[in-house]
Amino acid sequence: MSASYKAVGWNAFKKRHDVVLILSVLLFLAIFIGIGLLRQPKLTLEILLMRAFAIAAITLLHVILAIGPLARIDRRWLPLLYNRRHLGVTMFVLALAHSVLAIITYHTGSDLHPILSVFVSDAGARMTAVPFQALGFLALVILFIMAATSHDFWLTNLTAPVWKTLHMSVYVAYVLLVGHVAFGVLQSETAALNTTLMGAGILGLTGLHLFAAWSQRNIDNDIETTADDSEYAVVCRVADLEENVPLGASLHGERLALLLYEGNKVSCVSGVCQHQNGPLAEGQFKYGCLTCPWHGYQYKPHDGTSPEPFTEKIPTFDVKIDDQDRVLVRKHPNPAGTPVEPALI
Amino acid sequence: MPQEPFFIGWESKAPVSLREFVRRATILFIAFGATVAAITSMTQRTTGSGTFDFGNVQSFTGLLLRHPVPLLISDAPIGDKRTFYLVNPLKHGFSPDVAAALHLQKVTLEGTLIQDNLDAMIEVVPDSVRSLGDDGDPATALPPSSSSLGATTLRGEIVDSKCHLGVMNPGRFKPHRACAIRCIAGGIPPILVTQDSDGHLAHYLLVGPDGEAINDQILDYIAEPVTIEGTLRRSGDLNVFHIDPASITRLAQ
Numbered sequence: 364m365s366a367s368y369k370a371v372g373w374n375a376f377k378k379r380h381d382v383v384l385i386l387s388v389l390l391f392l393a394i395f396i397g398i399g400l401l402r403q404p405k406l407t408l409e410i411l412l413m414r415a416f417a418i419a420a421i422t423l424l425h426v427i428l429a430i431g432p433l434a435r436i437d438r439r440w441l442p443l444l445y446n447r448r449h450l451g452v453t454m455f456v457l458a459l460a461h462s463v464l465a466i467i468t469y470h471t472g473s474d475l476h477p478i479l480s481v482f483v484s485d486a487g488a489r490m491t492a493v494p495f496q497a498l499g500f501l502a503l504v505i506l507f508i509m510a511a512t513s514h515d516f517w518l519t520n521l522t523a524p525v526w527k528t529l530h531m532s533v534y535v536a537y538v539l540l541v542g543h544v545a546f547g548v549l550q551s552e553t554a555a556l557n558t559t560l561m562g563a564g565i566l567g568l569t570g571l572h573l574f575a576a577w578s579q580r581n582i583d584n585d586i587e588t589t590a591d592d593s594e595y596a597v598v599c600r601v602a603d604l605e606e607n608v609p610l611g612a613s614l615h616g617e618r619l620a621l622l623l624y625e626g627n628k629v630s631c632v633s634g635v636c637q638h639q640n641g642p643l644a645e646g647q648f649k650y651g652c653l654t655c656p657w658h659g660y661q662y663k664p665h666d667g668t669s670p671e672p673f674t675e676k677i678p679t680f681d682v683k684i685d686d687q688d689r690v691l692v693r694k695h696p697n698p699a700g701t702p703v704e705p706a707l708i
Numbered sequence: 709m710p711q712e713p714f715f716i717g718w719e720s721k722a723p724v725s726l727r728e729f730v731r732r733a734t735i736l737f738i739a740f741g742a743t744v745a746a747i748t749s750m751t752q753r754t755t756g757s758g759t760f761d762f763g764n765v766q767s768f769t770g771l772l773l774r775h776p777v778p779l780l781i782s783d784a785p786i787g788d789k790r791t792f793y794l795v796n797p798l799k800h801g802f803s804p805d806v807a808a809a810l811h812l813q814k815v816t817l818e819g820t821l822i823q824d825n826l827d828a829m830i831e832v833v834p835d836s837v838r839s840l841g842d843d844g845d846p847a848t849a850l851p852p853s854s855s856s857l858g859a860t861t862l863r864g865e866i867v868d869s870k871c872h873l874g875v876m877n878p879g880r881f882k883p884h885r886a887c888a889i890r891c892i893a894g895g896i897p898p899i900l901v902t903q904d905s906d907g908h909l910a911h912y913l914l915v916g917p918d919g920e921a922i923n924d925q926i927l928d929y930i931a932e933p934v935t936i937e938g939t940l941r942r943s944g945d946l947n948v949f950h951i952d953p954a955s956i957t958r959l960a961q
């Protein structure tokens with residue numbers, strides 16, 4: 364969490380993470396380029412580099428897209444989610460290096476503007492003439508917008524829902540890049556292993572996302588409420604609550620996090636972190652606050668505000684416990700930061 | 709019930725069990741990446757044999773011809789070659805006007821050698837071509853006269869000669885298609901590259917039925933498998949394939 368903007372709010376974990384990331388990327392490039400030079404010394408260096416950057420970028424993109432669902436399936440993956448934006452910016456830099464080399468190598472030096480050439484030179488209305496470089500260029504534009512707005516400054520100013528929607532366009536970029544690879548280099552590098560790798564990547568990511576959605580279906584499904592209910596909905600029984608571990612539910616499409624804490628208090632807040640819309644119901648009660656599993660943003664459960672000096676706040680819900688030990692939550696949230704007296708068990 | 713270990717990024721230390729998990733996951737990702745890097749690098753297709761002597765500008769002397777494309781017939785063989793395509797820097801063919809003005813004249817020029825084991829080319833330094841004021845003796849300077857090898861149908865891929873002879877390795881196939889189109893549109897001589905069952909390549913300079921340039925008429929057939937009907941001639945060191953662009957047939961890949 365931060366109360367002001369810095370380029371990167373470094374901490375020990377981030378430093379270690381980025382050192383390992385940079386060394387891993389360099390190792391990848393060294394292996395690809397080293398084997399390439401040994402096997403085919405006449406391969407043009409800029410083409411070898413272009414390919415090395417491209418394959419490193421798309422491999423990293425698969426890792427980036429896998430971390431989200433992996434963390435939803437098994438929370439032990441969450442530490443890798445913490446710095447995912449650094450992976451994204453690194454991937455963009457690799458993709459940019461690939462693109463600059465490709466445009467200089469293949470499109471400069473003719474009578475046509477290089478960028479225009481990307482879109483029109485090899486375009487045609489058949490399978491073998493799909494302008495795959497145009498697909499890659501469009502993906503690069505998306506990745507650029509994402510990298511440029513990756514900082515929390517943009518997250519705050521665009522608001523989390525807008526920022527999150529914008530950054531979900533990584534899936535559009537991924538589809539474009541699959542087309543870029545399938546209609547481009549896979550038409551040339553026809554070894555079955557290459558197609559198999561790309562296919563495994565697509566199937567693996569799709570499978571992971573579907574499985575993660577399936578494993579979270581209980582939270583995503585709305586709580587059933589009857590028409591004659593009052594303003595409150597039954598969310599669970601007291602016995603269902605585990606101290607300091609929030610219980611997630613969804614009410615009229617709105618995620619909430621119900622928390623038993625300090626022995627006998629039950630509070631309910633929005634299940635959506637203000638920072639990046641992280642799943643607060645998958646967090647824990649730490650240092651007197653409900654703590655988001657993604658980046659450690661914290662909210663006091665009785666009023667949904669972050670501890671000072673931080674200013675984030677989320678909606679709260681009225682809670683009560685009936686004589687059958689059922690936990691009832693008011694169907695409509697209070698404005699963000701509204702204090703609510705915890706229900707006592 | 710004990711709480712499961714929980715990671716907070718801004719804490720100084722993560723729980724031990726999570727640290728161990730992250731360590732293993734990181735090793736797994738790195739091993740995955742290293743494997744992908746090795747596989748994709750090892751499966752790259754074998755490239756051509758061409759070289760581009762970039763940075764090494766040399767002087768060449770010989771007879772300049774404008775047909776079938778601008779050529780220099782070198783006074784002395786360089787390696788095993790005497791016939792050199794002439795092209796300008798980047799994606800531009802040799803100026804037709806200069807070729808017409810100096811046709812059948814002995815010239816000296818500066819340029820950079822591009823060659824593979826079949827053909828050779830000079831990327832000419834702009835404005836370096838000088839007539840030596842001697843028309844030479846075409847009877848001795850010219851390569852053996854053009855001889856017809858008859859009508860035939862060839863199967864291969866149309867590429868630009870400059871990239872394929874060595875400026876880019878590989879200078880063929882789909883990723884290079886846009887570049888080849890730009891080069892051929894810019895006047896670089898187009899060639900048909902064929903490959904026999906043993907993998908040996910052959911080059912055929914593509915010109916029209918009367919030896920005219922057909923660059924603009926074949927742009928839609930570049931870097932794809934095609935068959936072409938035409939008449940084959942041997943002109944000096946070059947295979948020259950006289951074709952009607954309408955005879956080009958695109959093959960399913």
